[in-house]
Amino acid sequence: MNFKNGIILRLAVILIFAGLISCNEPKTKSANPRVLISSDIGGTDPDDFQSMIHLLMYADQFQIEGLVSSPYGEGNVQDFQDMIDLYEKDYSQLLDAAEFPTPESLREITRQGGKDAAPFKGHTSSTEGSEWIITCAKKESDQPLWVLVWGGIEDLAQALHDAPEIKENIRVYWIGGPNKKWSINAYSYIAEHHPDLWMIEANATYRGWFMDQDSPEELKGDAFYDNYIQGRGALGKEFIKYYEGNIKMGDTPSLVYLMNGNPDDPTGESWGGSFEKVGYSPKKVFYAGSSITDTVAAYATIEWRFEGPEIDVPEDSVVFEIEIQNQTWPGYYLGKGIFGVKYASKKPEKGYYRTKSTIPEIDGLEGAYISTTPWPGKASPDDFKLGSNWYSDRVNAELFIKDQQGAKTISKYRKEFLTDWAERWKWLEK
Known part of the structure; x- marks a missing residue:
């Protein structure tokens, strides 16, 4: 073997070895979690508008892949578009503070979901919303798609019926309770036919976000607007229209769950609550x-x-x-x-x-x-009978607020998450 051929052989061995190492290394994960919101915004409860304002003000911390309108009766995808219009007015100021998605990129991912509760069997026919859930779930990625359900669970049930294989790629945080009452047929279909879904079912824990009897006075729901929101941006002017500015935002715990703590471990501590496994519904x-x-x-x-x-x-x-x-x-x-x-x-x-x-x-x-x-x-x-990745409200009586199970796993962080939000409102000061 001459000198030239020897060098070539050595280089080939090095390249092959390097390739083997890179194939076995885990892929580098994107910093921001992938999220798809399914919301009854414009429907029976105006608190979704408040939660949407919160989402837009933290949009730099997520890869927002879908905004699906899933109301009961009134409400449609235009309600998302209206909120994005307000976001656009504040966009330049937000952009001075962090890297936010463009308003146009958010408009492009809005979809209309189902507007009626599912029949007894729990599913009907596909919607733009259910199809978009499938599309996003099948997107090649190094991390799961978090489906945050703020209202009815019909579009998710339909997506699971039409493409059950997406279960491998999604994780669900559902604000249940009243939404479960309206969506009981769709829920029953999921629990019976897709018990292996990765699911956080928050029926009462989420209420710790707005049950604020132990909150510092300046952070109470009826004081936060006056102290931190009033006069700040188009989003701040909009906030007063819902519950007269009093903090409810009952769907926001699903979002802050991904902002604090380890989302892969629902039994741990998080601004969005702590949960325990349930083996049956x-x-x-x-x-x-x-x-x-x-x-x-x-x-x-x-x-x-x-x-x-x-x-x-x-x-x-x-x-x-x-x-x-x-x-x-x-x-x-x-x-x-x-x-x-x-x-x-x-x-x-x-x-x-x-x-x-x-x-x-x-x-x-x-x-x-x-x-x-x-x-x-x-x-x-x-x-x-449920699988090994279904979680719900903690049963410990010490974690109740009145009759709301698990609510204290969120309320104890009230000062932290509202103080953090108050700092963001400063970004919209003139």
Whole structure:
């Protein structure tokens, strides 16, 4: 072997060895987590507008890949666009402080999701929103997509139905509680058919964000606007329109969960709460009704099934109504003379129901139930069995605020996260 050939051989060996090393090294992760927001902004609760303002003011800390409008009734993707218009007015000042995404880049990722609750089976047909969840989840990346659900979970349920393989690429933080009550059919579908989903189900913990009886006076919900927001930017002028500027922002814990602590460990400490694994989601099926002696866990899936005549309508058709706690819910024909409806209480309660239908056998049925904490309560044969990555509110009684389970795992950080936000509002001072 001559000298030249020897040098070439040595270089080839070095390059091959270097290539082997680089293939075995972990990929360098991007600094900012990937997030997709599914929100009922413009729907039943104006606190999503407050949470959206918070998100925009921290947009430099995330890769925002989707803004999906998933309201009940009123509200649509234009509500996102309106908030981005305000952000655009403050953009230059924010950009002086950090690297923020352009308003146009945010407009391009807004999508319209479902506007109605799912039927009994828990899914219907795809929407722009559900398809965008799938698209983002399938994007090649070195980190998971965090799907932060601020309202109904229908679009996520539809995405999982249409492309169940995305479970490997997503992590979900859902603000449940009242949203679970409205989305109980979609939730039940996910719990039954996708129990291996990586899920934080926050039914009560999130309330620690705005239950502020132990907060310093200057940070209380009715004082924070006057002290830190008023007169600061277009976003500050907008904030007063929701709850008269009082801090609620019940969906924001899902976001700050990614800003503080280790998001890979829900059992650890975080501004967005601390959670524990749950091996089952409680469910109770009542055949022919229930009474005030029947007890279920708060946030559990309650299902009533009533016998009646066989009727010539497609299964999953709405054929009766049920009034529970002064709210009306659709009831469905399940086939073979069976009629059914699902419900979930948003807190511990003594509840009553009454049915209404043109079908005599299903009309005027009355009953009751009692829901209690802590969730998930005692296991039963009806429960949904969950996988190893489903987390929910801590059961320790010392972490309750009043009847809200786990809320103190967030409220104890109130001074830290609101002080941090107050500093950002200074960026918008003239």
